[in-house]
Every structure is written in structure tokens, then in C-alpha cells.
Amino acid sequence: xxxxxxxxxxxxxxxxxxxxxxxxxxxxxxxxxxxxxxxxxxxxxxxxxxxxxxxxxxxxxxxxxxxxxxxxxxxxxxxxxxxxxxxxxxxxxxxxxxxxxxxxxxxxxxxxxxxxxxxxxxxxxxxxxxxxxxxxxxxxxxxxxxxxxxxxxxxxxxxxxxxxxxxxxxxxxxxxxxxxxxxxxxxxxxxxxxxxxxxxxxxxxxxxxxxxxxxxxxxxxxxx
Amino acid sequence: xxxxxxxxxxxxxxxxxxxxxxxxxxxxxxxxxxxxxxxxxxxxxxxxxxxxxxxxxxxxxxxxxxxxxxxxxxxxxxxxxxxxxxxxxxxxxxxxxxxxxxxxxxxxxxxxxx
Numbered sequence: 001x002x003x004x005x006x007x008x009x010x011x012x013x014x015x016x017x018x019x020x021x022x023x024x025x026x027x028x029x030x031x032x033x034x035x036x037x038x039x040x041x042x043x044x045x046x047x048x049x050x051x052x053x054x055x056x057x058x059x060x061x062x063x064x065x066x067x068x069x070x071x072x073x074x075x076x077x078x079x080x081x082x083x084x085x086x087x088x089x090x091x092x093x094x095x096x097x098x099x100x101x102x103x104x105x106x107x108x109x110x111x112x113x114x115x116x117x118x119x120x121x122x123x124x125x126x127x128x129x130x131x132x133x134x135x136x137x138x139x140x141x142x143x144x145x146x147x148x149x150x151x152x153x154x155x156x157x158x159x160x161x162x163x164x165x166x167x168x169x170x171x172x173x174x175x176x177x178x179x180x181x182x183x184x185x186x187x188x189x190x191x192x193x194x195x196x197x198x199x200x201x202x203x204x205x206x207x208x209x210x211x212x213x214x215x216x217x218x219x220x221x222x223x224x
Numbered sequence: 225x226x227x228x229x230x231x232x233x234x235x236x237x238x239x240x241x242x243x244x245x246x247x248x249x250x251x252x253x254x255x256x257x258x259x260x261x262x263x264x265x266x267x268x269x270x271x272x273x274x275x276x277x278x279x280x281x282x283x284x285x286x287x288x289x290x291x292x293x294x295x296x297x298x299x300x301x302x303x304x305x306x307x308x309x310x311x312x313x314x315x316x317x318x319x320x321x322x323x324x325x326x327x328x329x330x331x332x333x334x335x336x337x338x
Contacts, residue, residue, distance in 0.1 A: 146258045146282055147281075
């Protein structure tokens with residue numbers, strides 16, 4: 001997985017929009033955003049945050065600036081440990097042409113020293129959207145905390161196809177690709193035009209989208 | 225063993241103390257709330273590092289007696305308030321979860337019936 005490869009593959013698959021959500025860092029967002037633009041893709045700068053409860057939370061932002069502010073804000077909340085490349089792999093920083101610029105030394109795999117409510121608040125104050133990742137799996141909110149809490153209220157959740165959609169939540173069927181081949185075909189769509197529209201939908205600001213989206217998925221998985 | 229005796233046993237401090245003479249039925253330790261939701265029992269003393277409001281909801285669902293926080297972990301006041309409303313005792317102990325469980329077992333508190 002590298003910025004140019006990801007974006008070229010996404011274009012081959014006919015995708016309109018991709019998000020990059022590295023674990024607890026925004027170190028490759030600028031490069032991937034640039035590669036996305038070159039490939040005619042809309043790009044959502046994001047992050048997959050790990051809360052103190054060990055719940056994974058996807059954070060999506062309207063622009064790079066907001067995402068990098070978040071990255072800066074969580075930096076002091078990272079575990080005080082260095083990465084061990086032999087165990088966890090290399091945490092490479094690249095440019096948009098896949099040249100290696102350096103390596104992130106801080107261990108990014110652990111939990112941040114902030115709870116779910118705090119992290120969600122930080123994301124929303126920066127104009128972003130917070131979405132519990134892989135809801136029913138390991139590190140998913142339902143597995144860790146048993147059920148969706150009253151606060152923070154979530155308006156969208158990341159699911160695998162066929163899993164129950166919590167009431168009042170928009171279902172996101174992301175590829176959650178950790179390898180190039182895992183990037184999905186153009187099979188899921190949301191009726192939004194652009195990144196601000198997506199963020200608004202994920203924040204529950206487009207209530208009509210719930211029924212529209214449910215109907216779409218009932219009809220089948222053809223692209224919009 | 226009742227809650228009051230447990231507090232002494234684990235060198236704990238009570239953060240929520242609705243009914244200190246309530247007898248305990250069994251002890252358990254787990255930090256995945258979905259797991260505990262499937263295994264909780266009435267009168268249980270549950271050791272967890274989690275402090276989210278959902279902990280109290282799960283404890284209340286199973287009419288547990290007590291939540292024990294190891295390693296000196298504290299719980300937010302809003303969560304403690306809910307614990308008091310629901311009649312769940314919350315105890316924080318400076319000891320590790322391992323140590324607390326060892327003391328509970330040694331003190332005669334059995335594991336949950338399966």
C-alpha cells in the first residue's frame with residue numbers, strides 16, 4: 001500500500017471517492033491527497049483513532065488542514081513507545097510518487113490516552129465526522145462496549161454487508177483495505193456529491209439519506 | 225463475602241456505595257463488555273479497567289453487586305452518579321486485576337456458575 005498505488009488502483013476500480021485512515025496518524029495524508037487529485041479522485045483525509053477503551057473510531061475531515069490539526073492534537077496522546085518494525089512492520093512516510101521520505105518512530109498501533117467521547121468531540125469541533133469502525137468486530141464499539149452508548153451519539157457506523165444496521169445510523173460499507181487487492185469494486189454508493197456532503201451525511205445532517213440509502217441497498221448493489 | 229468485606233480485602237476505596245452489606249455471589253474479570261453481557265450474574269463482583277457509562281448499564285442489566293476498578297483507575301462523576309441510581313457499588317483498588325482476583329478467590333468468592 002502506497003499513495004500512488006492506492007490511488008491508481010482506486011481509479012482502475014472506477015471509484016469516485018476514497019478516504020485514507022491510517023492508524024493514529026496523518027503522516028501520509030498530503031501525499032495521498034495529491035496522488036488522488038492526479039487520478040481524478042475525490043479525497044477524504046482521515047484517521048482511524050483508537051480510544052482509551054480500545055474502540056476504533058474513523059475520523060473524516062473536510063480538508064487536509066483540519067485532519068493535520070487532529071493529527072497534531074493526538075500526538076501527545078500516543079503511547080510513549082517506539083515502533084518495533086520487526087514486530088509491527090515499517091511505518092513509512094511517502095510522497096505522492098511513492099518515494100520513501102522517512103519513517104514514523106512513534107508506535108502508532110496502540111490506544112490513545114483519551115476516551116471515545118473526548119476524541120469524538122475533538123473530531124467534530126474540527127468540522128469532521130466520527131464513525132465507529134468495523135462495529136461488530138474486534139476493537140469495534142459493539143464488541144468492546146456492548147452496545148451503542150447514549151453519548152456520544154453516532155449517526156453513521158462502518159459495517160460489513162448483511163450486518164444489522166443500528167436504528168438511525170447510516171451504514172458505511174468501506175473496503176477497509178489493508179492491501180491493494182482489498183480495494184473494493186464500485187459496488188457501494190452514497191447519494192452525496194462531494195466531501196462536505198459526505199461529512200454532513202455522516203454527521204446526521206441529511207436525514208433523508210437514511211431511507212434513500214436503505215432503498216438503494218434493497219434494490220441491489222449496482223452503482224449509482 | 226459482602227461488599228464491605230471485599231473493599232477491605234482488595235485495599236479498595238468505594239466510589240459508589242449503595243448497600244455495603246449486600247452479599248456477593250461470584251467474581252469475574254473481563255474488559256469486553258459484549259462478553260460480560262453474555263455472562264453476568266446477579267450479585268457478581270466484576271473487575272474491569274473500562275470506565276464507560278455502559279459498564280454500569282451492563283452491571284445493572286445482570287443485577288450485579290459491584291464493579292471493581294484495578295490499578296487505581298478512577299471513574300467519572302457522571303458515571304458514578306448513574307451507578308448510585310442503579311444501586312451498583314463501584315470500588316477502586318490500587319492492586320492489579322490479577323492480584324484482586326487472586327484475593328477474591330482466596331477469600332472464598334467463587335467463579336460464576338456455568
